[in-house]
Amino acid sequence: MSAPSQGRPVLRLVPITDxxxxxxxxxxxDDAACAGLDTELFxxxxxRAASVETPRRVCRGCPVRAAxxxxxxxxxxxxxxxxxxxxxxxxxxxxxxxxGLTITTTPAAGGDVA
Numbered sequence: 001m002s003a004p005s006q007g008r009p010v011l012r013l014v015p016i017t018d019x020x021x022x023x024x025x026x027x028x029x030d031d032a033a034c035a036g037l038d039t040e041l042f043x044x045x046x047x048r049a050a051s052v053e054t055p056r057r058v059c060r061g062c063p064v065r066a067a068x069x070x071x072x073x074x075x076x077x078x079x080x081x082x083x084x085x086x087x088x089x090x091x092x093x094x095x096x097x098x099x100g101l102t103i104t105t106t107p108a109a110g111g112d113v114a
Contacts, residue, residue, distance in 0.1 A: 026071065033062035043083040047091060052084055059087030073097065 029035065034042065037058065044051035059065055069086025073096060081090035088096070 028064040028067040028071075031064045032068060033058050033064075042085070047089045052089060055084040056087050059084065062087075069093075 034055075041058070042055045044055065059068075062068070065086050069088060072085040072088075072093060076085075076093070078094070078097060081093055083090070085093065
């Protein structure tokens with residue numbers, strides 16, 4: 001496992017323990033790097049690298065990226081996955097759901113995501 005990057009949150013994959021649990025505390029949104037940005041930026045036309053690079057750049061340095069992604073994984077409707085959330089595309093979040101994984105910022109078994 002690689003050492004944590006200075007200034008970048010390290011996200012770890014962990015098994016979902018309660019798939020029905022939803023995040024209720026959303027105060028993390030106040031600290032999001034995307035707060036105040038045009039939301040259109042996070043809904044590119046497609047998942048090509050060039051289309052998603054700008055929103056991923058915003059997410060990469062976000063101090064609450066893990067909370068954002070964990071919230072999306074816990075609450076989004078799998079049939080309605082759109083946009084870049086927590087630095088991931090809908091396809092990447094689909095893969096996390098299928099693998100039965102979620103995100104945590106606390107040390108746990110698993111690999112680094114960021």
